[in-house]
Amino acid sequence: MIYTSYRFFKIVVLFLLVSVVANAQVQQEIPPPYHIKTVSFRKNNENVYPYFRKGESFQLTFDDLYGNEANYYYSITHCNYNWTPSSQLTINDYISGFDNQRIQIYENSFNTLQIYSHYTLTIPNQFTRLLLSGNYILKILDEDREVVFTRRFIVYEELVSVPLQIKRARGMDEINEKHNLDFSIKSSTINFQMPLQNVKVALFQNGRFDNAIYNVKPQYTIGNDLIYRYDKETQFWAGNEYLFFDNKDVRNAVNNVLRITAGEVYNNILYVNEARANVPYTYFPDINGKFLVNNINLNVTNVAVEADYAWIFFSLSAPAYYSKKDIYVCGMFNNYAKTEENRMEYNEKTATYEKAIMIKQGFTNYMYIPSDKNGVLDEKNAPDGNFFQTENDYTILVYYRENNDRYDRVIGIGSANSENIIN
Template structure:
């Protein structure tokens, strides 16, 4: 190979490298240790990251450094597969400006652990989002370095999505899975080439880490798209979320065995036992959500007057050789990072972990992953039971033949409490 030919190959590679990088899937970047209690909110409550276009919502997080650092935000519109929408300019999907400083923040008050709480509202005086679809919200520091990112989706009401949760027909998993039967009905327009142009995404309790993609319509009736699959639209049902409550941070109640004092309080939970081989037991949960709360009578704003505490988790379970176990919930966006990975203690024969969390009511679960870091729902530590109550969301994406982006034209929801055979 001549030197001239090598230089030609290098030139071609460098020419196309920006396009390759730009088409990369935009993964969520977990926040660093000092960023906690990250959440999307609607009407003052934590919410799954799916919002109607032009509907107001907020994004919040705490910085445990508490030094009133300057944080900025940037927003990227993405295709169905979470690659950047390369055919759109930023002015196509944002009215206003990008990379703006988050101007609303409040310092904690009367807490042992100091922190600054940041609130970013949409729309705001700088930024209005114009298009439906997938979005990546990037939080940057003063040096314009990305600190962490979160996905969210905006949708329009152009189609209805009737959904029914059913038990699977496969007798080997009939007691362990939920199957989603649904259809897509457009409102006043005809789908163009629906097998190619219509795509769906299925979510269990608002989670991205076990979402289902790339399922085509099974058949059509007129302009209605029908999905009645036996396997392609199934989720492992899991078990009810575990919980603890420490809205009074100095008293041991509701699955807290004791409280100890230190620089901040330590909240020691009762040891959980793996439930995979135990009978299903119903108890209400909030499907992974959490509520920040401090019941001290002097508290006027629990969002900045609630304290942080070290929460000590322990799990009695068989040694999961070749698998990793994580603590997950909406409080940490089900992150699979070392901060939430359970450690096996050979002396106590328990999986253990201490996590700093904000006081209130918290749902959590133990997540098993395979060697590639993928959620292993089949071998869930707490088992899979069709009786489990889960919330399911279906998003419908559509790109007409001449469109430049994947819009989200409808959403369907269903709860497994209404499961049928």
């Protein structure tokens, strides 16, 4: 009897430990399958970085190339600063209403070669309103409540100011290749408790999560101001201006499109991109990785469902060094996902890297990102190089958890552009 009770006790303890470990897992973004395209957060009819002021309205939109009006559902989980679920919160703490609802707004494509269903989820909506600031993971589920894909987003409050200045790197080896973020956190309403432990920051370049910087502590304080003036810890590789193609007229070869061929959908073959790492920096405007869906046909009234898809053929001429690396075509259009769908293949006959990706027509920024076989980025050796003159958007989000709080609040945001870089 005692032995049986002991076994039961061990099983219960093991179950609780497994539950704790599962809840503590970092919530990574799960890329969508092939038939889900053009996933984007939107605000005021524009594609935007995934940071939203508490209480403001935004949308998540995506296309399903099956075009069969499938039922999709959504769930939302609040996360800690390190993207583990906020285990001390219940769903009622951060959601007014409930999630696990069907996405009710969808339309079918019209007058396109590639059929698709276009879905729009608006937050807040009649079922769901977010109550707290912080990190969130949004899961899109199918009819069987299996996860189709996930996306991170961040809700912030404006309780502190975050003055930010972009500077050139301090080290002579990196002065021409990196951007350094010099910033502070100022508040007249919050007296920070134990700021070295309770205040955290996250630094972002062009809305990317894959190269974000975390776990930087305040260097020192002046009164209640927290000062961050590091030489190394807050630096990003500057990269180069994004490449682009413009196929808002999907049947015309213009704006970096070399030629068009016909198929089930149009094939847009781009000019070969020459690696720019060893040539002088050349400025040309970009939109920092974003994309704009567009169709200039005179009869189009709603590009969300009247823009077509095309196969985009990318080619990169780069040194043989990269044959030992994986190179991906990335941008906001695919959330910088390092997946097989976006990984380039080396053509020994032409000595170029090649990839065809189906993308919705319009104006699209993209870049080439190398990584090792373990998925670790190699931005230092990016095919297009790193130049301090590159114009990038930078964002800093400030997290704060007082000693008795149960979750990490996001209490402020700061942003700047490296166009105004100083020495």
